[in-house]
């Protein structure tokens with residue numbers, strides 16, 4: 001079975017994101033970029049399924065600018081066999097991304113598409129579900145465990161009340177949650193090997209998909225600041241403040 | 250214009266998040282229709298009909314809707330004939346799971362996790378773990394929206410008298426089947442809606458030490474939450490996680506114990522009214538958002554606090 005993994009290049013999780021003074025967006029110049037952490041988990045899961053002999057090939061795909069090559073090389077170093085860059089300088093919305101991914105699925109014919117449950121920049125949590133609907137496939141979102149057997153996959157999902165297990169017919173879409181696995185680090189020999197693995201480029205325009213934006217970002221602002229708090233010296237003082245000043249207990 | 254709100258429920262009662270979504274719908278022009286899709290859930294529809302702000306309840310019942318699997322809810326929603334300008338659901342794991350499917354089939358770019366309604370087509374939503382608030386205008390003819398529950402105060406749950414209409418429930422897709430569930434049983438209030446939340450982090454050291462926080466929580470009528478580090482370490486179940494990628498909470502009082510205050514954690518709790526931090530490291534970033542900070546070993550402070558309450 002072939003697995004397609006969709007990966008996104010985002011501002012690194014450890015960077016303190018700053019809003020631009022003109023409120024048009026956030027600072028991205030000279031900011032460290034990395035693979036979205038949930039996508040890293042998706043790559044790791046695909047590679048593990050290959051190591052178990054369940055997957056035959058792992059293809060990583062990213063939609064973005066030329067620098068996404070770097071992120072795709074990381075995926076190759078982690079164990080993906082092949083990478084595809086759908087090149088565009090535009091920031092696509094999840095609906096557009098899912099339409100592009102549908103095209104790639106039609107060309108590659110995977111039996112499973114693994115995605116992150118959300119990207120830590122847009123925080124949309126949409127792309128996988130949209131892809132599932134467009135393909136008419138089932139979905140296992142927020143996965144903390146994935147098993148594949150007899151043309152089916154059993155997915156344990158992290159839901160608000162605890163855990164839910166469902167069984168999906170393959171082909172299917174799976175989106176990853178934090179506890180699915182702990183991604184490995186790419187070793188130096190694997191980073192070297194990754195340089196020789198195939199990385200195909202296609203221009204977004206050549207896919208013939210309508211990716212026009214449906215939304216306009218009017219402004220991007222700093223969240224409201226919390227007013228400065230105080231330090232209390234003792235538990236007794238804390239209890240007094242909560243009772244008599246904040247009046248919350 | 251008419252807004253369709255998809256109810257979140259457990260087949261016997263509405264989840265609180267549904268009332269928050271209704272409150273958001275009320276800020277849009279036109280009527281609000283609530284769809285209750287489920288199995289054997291007449292009682293939910295009866296309850297929904299009493300909610301302030303609901304003009305009509307649609308009840309779609311079928312055995313295959315019992316577990317509200319995304320593929321089946323998608324079919325049930327798409328089977329509705331009304332012409333809806335807006336479709337809303339709570340931004341809970343229920344709404345996050347199924348709403349993008351509906352948006353994609355309607356060829357609409359969903360607006361996720363809104364925290365305010367600026368007008369019928371413009372909304373505010375947090376991005377980058379709440380480090381920035383984006384104001385977004387949708388140019389789609391229909392709007393598909395998930396609503397952050399903590400940002401909209403629910404309207405009255407009693408007093409309304411909407412009509413209930415039985416409607417088509419769609420068809421079972423067989424794409425996905427329910428196997429089982431492991432739900433966290435607790436007598437304590439729900440983390441998402443509790444007035445007081447006591448959360449523990451890696452500083453708790455192990456799962457047994459969380460009993461201390463549970464005792465404290467019971468004294469305060471609080472829910473218990475946790476940081477990702479505490480969940481990853483196996484101290485508590487996954488559904489305790491508060492943060493960017495866990496639950497968003499905004500209680501009257503949030504007590505963070507042995508939590509450093511990483512940006513991803515703050516994203517889930519910094520809209521709380523009063524924040525208390527107990528941490529032995531006075532440099533911990535959690536103190537920057539805390540109204541009351543206590544620099545102290547938690548193993549000394551928590552027993553004292555339990556004693557003092």
Ligand SMILES: Cc1cc2nc3c(=O)[nH]c(=O)nc-3n(C[C@H](O)[C@H](O)[C@H](O)COP(=O)(O)OP(=O)(O)OC[C@H]3O[C@@H](n4cnc5c(N)ncnc54)[C@H](O)[C@@H]3O)c2cc1C
Nearest residue numbers: 006007062063093094115116118119122123124125126127
């Ligand atoms: C402040 C701000 C303003 C913005 N303004 C605009 C705007 O005006 N117009 C506009 O079009 N966009 C804009 N964007 C970008 C846009 O909102 C999102 O970044 C984009 O919609 C993708 O959503 P997401 O990554 O959050 O999707 P999610 O659904 O959260 O992503 C989930 C998963 O989908 C997959 N995925 C997502 N994107 C890709 C990709 N490119 N390649 C491969 N896999 C992918 C990954 O597996 C990822 O883990 C803005 C973003 C921000 C933060």
Ligand SMILES: Cc1cc2nc3c(=O)[nH]c(=O)nc-3n(C[C@H](O)[C@H](O)[C@H](O)COP(=O)(O)OP(=O)(O)OC[C@H]3O[C@@H](n4cnc5c(N)ncnc54)[C@H](O)[C@@H]3O)c2cc1C
Nearest residue numbers: 450451452476477478492493494495507508509514529547
């Ligand atoms: C993609 C992504 C998503 C994430 N999503 C989330 C999320 O949703 N929620 C979340 O919480 N995190 C999330 N994180 C993780 C986050 O970055 C932090 O790693 C995590 O919040 C740290 O948890 P912590 O504060 O418990 O642990 P630490 O950072 O290790 O802090 C422990 C604190 O306990 C204090 N302490 C230790 N012992 C004692 C004692 N005896 N008495 C008093 N204080 C003590 C220490 O001083 C320290 O400040 C995410 C990270 C990534 C990359």
